[in-house]
Amino acid sequence: MRKFFSLLKLQIKAQYGFSSLAYYMKNDKKAVWKTIGIGLAVLLGVGEIIWLYSYLMYQLYMGGSTLNTPQIVITMAAVVTGLMVFFFGIFHILSALFLAKDTEFLASLPISQGKVFLSKFLMVLLAEYPITLLLMLPPVIIYGVGQNAGIMYYLLAVLCIIMIPLVPLVISAFLSLLLMKIVSRSKNRDLITIVGSIIFIIAIFAGQNYLLGRMPDNQQDFMMAILNSSNTFVEFMGRAFPPAVWITKVLTGTGSETILNLVYLVLISMAAFGIVYLMASFIYQKGATAQLETVSKPGKTKLVYKKSSSVLTICKNEILTLVRTPIYALNSLVMVFVAPFLLTLPLIGGSMSNDPDLQFLYSLIDSGESQPWLILVVSGIIALFMLVNPAVSTTFSREGKNMWILKNIPVKPDVQVLGKLLAGCLISFAGCFLSAIVVMFSFKISFTSTIMVIILSNIALIPINAMGLFIDLMRPKLSWNNPQEAIKQNFNAVAAMILGFVMISIFGVVGFLLTRLNLNTVMLFALMLVILLIISYALIQLVRKSAAKAYARMEL
Amino acid sequence: MLNIKNISKTYSKGKVKAVDNISLQVKRGEIFGFLGPNGAGKTTTIKMITGILPIDEGEITINGFNIEKDAINAKKNMGFVPDSHDVYERLKGIEYLNFMADVYDVPADVRKERIDKYLDMFSMKEAAGQPIKSYSHGMKQKIIVIGVLLHQPPLWIMDEPLTGLDPKSSHLLKEEMHQHCSKGNTVFFSTHVLEVAEKLCDRIGIINKGKIIAVGTMDDLRKSQDSSLENIFLSLTEGSDIDA
Numbered sequence: 001m002r003k004f005f006s007l008l009k010l011q012i013k014a015q016y017g018f019s020s021l022a023y024y025m026k027n028d029k030k031a032v033w034k035t036i037g038i039g040l041a042v043l044l045g046v047g048e049i050i051w052l053y054s055y056l057m058y059q060l061y062m063g064g065s066t067l068n069t070p071q072i073v074i075t076m077a078a079v080v081t082g083l084m085v086f087f088f089g090i091f092h093i094l095s096a097l098f099l100a101k102d103t104e105f106l107a108s109l110p111i112s113q114g115k116v117f118l119s120k121f122l123m124v125l126l127a128e129y130p131i132t133l134l135l136m137l138p139p140v141i142i143y144g145v146g147q148n149a150g151i152m153y154y155l156l157a158v159l160c161i162i163m164i165p166l167v168p169l170v171i172s173a174f175l176s177l178l179l180m181k182i183v184s185r186s187k188n189r190d191l192i193t194i195v196g197s198i199i200f201i202i203a204i205f206a207g208q209n210y211l212l213g214r215m216p217d218n219q220q221d222f223m224m225a226i227l228n229s230s231n232t233f234v235e236f237m238g239r240a241f242p243p244a245v246w247i248t249k250v251l252t253g254t255g256s257e258t259i260l261n262l263v264y265l266v267l268i269s270m271a272a273f274g275i276v277y278l279m280a281s282f283i284y285q286k287g288a289t290a291q292l293e294t295v296s297k298p299g300k301t302k303l304v305y306k307k308s309s310s311v312l313t314i315c316k317n318e319i320l321t322l323v324r325t326p327i328y329a330l331n332s333l334v335m336v337f338v339a340p341f342l343l344t345l346p347l348i349g350g351s352m353s354n355d356p357d358l359q360f361l362y363s364l365i366d367s368g369e370s371q372p373w374l375i376l377v378v379s380g381i382i383a384l385f386m387l388v389n390p391a392v393s394t395t396f397s398r399e400g401k402n403m404w405i406l407k408n409i410p411v412k413p414d415v416q417v418l419g420k421l422l423a424g425c426l427i428s429f430a431g432c433f434l435s436a437i438v439v440m441f442s443f444k445i446s447f448t449s450t451i452m453v454i455i456l457s458n459i460a461l462i463p464i465n466a467m468g469l470f471i472d473l474m475r476p477k478l479s480w481n482n483p484q485e486a487i488k489q490n491f492n493a494v495a496a497m498i499l500g501f502v503m504i505s506i507f508g509v510v511g512f513l514l515t516r517l518n519l520n521t522v523m524l525f526a527l528m529l530v531i532l533l534i535i536s537y538a539l540i541q542l543v544r545k546s547a548a549k550a551y552a553r554m555e556l
Numbered sequence: 557m558l559n560i561k562n563i564s565k566t567y568s569k570g571k572v573k574a575v576d577n578i579s580l581q582v583k584r585g586e587i588f589g590f591l592g593p594n595g596a597g598k599t600t601t602i603k604m605i606t607g608i609l610p611i612d613e614g615e616i617t618i619n620g621f622n623i624e625k626d627a628i629n630a631k632k633n634m635g636f637v638p639d640s641h642d643v644y645e646r647l648k649g650i651e652y653l654n655f656m657a658d659v660y661d662v663p664a665d666v667r668k669e670r671i672d673k674y675l676d677m678f679s680m681k682e683a684a685g686q687p688i689k690s691y692s693h694g695m696k697q698k699i700i701v702i703g704v705l706l707h708q709p710p711l712w713i714m715d716e717p718l719t720g721l722d723p724k725s726s727h728l729l730k731e732e733m734h735q736h737c738s739k740g741n742t743v744f745f746s747t748h749v750l751e752v753a754e755k756l757c758d759r760i761g762i763i764n765k766g767k768i769i770a771v772g773t774m775d776d777l778r779k780s781q782d783s784s785l786e787n788i789f790l791s792l793t794e795g796s797d798i799d800a
Contacts, residue, residue, distance in 0.1 A: 001725055080590075098664075136701075278618050284628055301682075301684070301685025301686070303649065303650045303652065303671075303684055303685060304654075305657075305664075305667050305668040305671060306654055307651075307654075307657070307658060307664040307667065308654075310658065310659060313655055313659060314659075315659035316655075317644065317647070317651075317655050320646065320647055320651065321644055321646045321647065324646035324647075324687075325646050327685070400642075401642035402642050402643065403639060404603075404640070404642065405643070405644070406607050407606075407607060407608045408606050408607060408608055408631060408636050409631065409656075409659040409660070410627075410628045410629075410631035410632040410659065410660060410661075411628070411659050412627075412628055552610045555609060555610075556603070556608055556609070
């Protein structure tokens, strides 16, 4: 076990940069304060979202109390946390276990593959705790204060919070191990990794939608059962993530119910982990090292000699590198496919299509009067989905050690940034285009409106992408050991997402004010387009003007 | 061709002076070898020449173009091979070469001819269609070297260019360096191998602790020391690691 702890310690130090932080604490305090400042600014941005989440949880607690089920707030929070960990866990597990650069180094060490797997799994688990804490603490405090809970409740809550990410991560690891087993046998490994992961993620959404959307056959009896027993509603909501039910009962039950559910939670989590650990002991290393092998096609390949302009060359280079690096492709392209899928849910059925609000939205969309604001709302929703795309906000960080090439080539930095921005906008365009086409069918909007939505959502994303690019240009994370650090452990991606959210909110307010002018659809579209184009131009100019100085500051 | 005037560079917020007020002139048609122990300031100097690092003090001109004030023209007049072999691994060799040809404005009509010439020369024709990720260390070095040869720059700057090359490729590169200089162009390179510097270079510069401690032809250096380059190097650098 000494070897295992030594490996774990090394990975924690390398991933979180504790050693270099200690060095900078001594030698460059200014850099440390700068990092702390940026961290606080991001927390401030996240704080707004936490406040909103806490408010929603409080409303849920109050609503639940009137139905004599205040504990529903714990169930819901645990379900949301479990699903979030599951969703992000797939990326984290794939990145850490299979796509990391240290695979070769670790494979050469005299440590069993099971222990390597365990250390990596624990690293991912550790990384899931911030989001688990952010999602679980507000409802735990709301319920605890509301019910005057004692110290035992809070101690059990800590234990439950520790246990929550375990089951979803174990399932993610199980699916990843299976996927990599398939990948290790195939020739086109990168492509299968990317496509397979996206299919898994879509399958997860589809499964949850199906589970949550299935109502009991006799709804009258079900409503009576909810009124008679406070656990019926909890068990109904917890179908998507059964540990949520056990956690609720551990925290809100009494005596034997608490103990029994605690035993369930711990035993089943440990058993699930045990099975995956055993499986990993046999198949992990083969899947991981398969990623190191690159298939060379024997014989002569036809070489293409094509000339492009500087902007297009940079753009092409950016896109080729991104789509051929699984970890970059997964993070940057996932929303291009997941967003249109989420928008097809009303067609497929399930929980979303039963939603009364959505039914109301259908009827509004059907009525011609609602047309003018419709394009703004749909464009805004699509743009919001495309925010979850770190392609632009990590573009310089991803260059890492290759940044010497961009600094040395005779292409002005202000031209290079245009190439990178174009690449990001093309990815956004793919997502907006697919989403808008899906919306045209699932929400039954007209072809003309669809075209307007495609144009408007894409133009709205230009200034947002430019802002993301600006953030990464100002402070790129060029020093990393694993490509996942450039994209997953990069403040710039989070900061760009928060700023993007703020920008879309502002565009939303502007759009709302324009609708008050009683313009027709075309006029509203044209006016909004002009505003967005002006903002885009201003931000592109800002990025271009800052590029040369920012390049000079990047020391390699 | 290359004019370095009183340049200095300081790292870690002014605590470490990596390059301390150095000046050098490298003439047209000469091969200039740049030697120094580990951490002497060679790579920092080369990074400033190539525009990768900003210069704290002084100035550098390449073929008359200032690397900071007229960076694009200065860069067009040089080709740089770094010591690291960090390159876009997910691209195919040919995609990387097309990228380099595009950014260095290699005309479409000569592009194919030049790419084919250098791919043949370094026996990389078959590998060019494969991802760079699948290349060996030496093959990565070759593709980077080919990339900078495409626009036939008046000045080649190479940071330890022979490391990782097989004997044949190493010989070919040295031949190419000679041919390049015979056309009135210039080569500035650092090397690990003192014998190579001794045989290949018209002039040699030795840097230690950020300062140039000797510059001249082998004959000039021998005049003061009457010895082999290895002994001259060791005596000048006070027995530091034998390394360029």
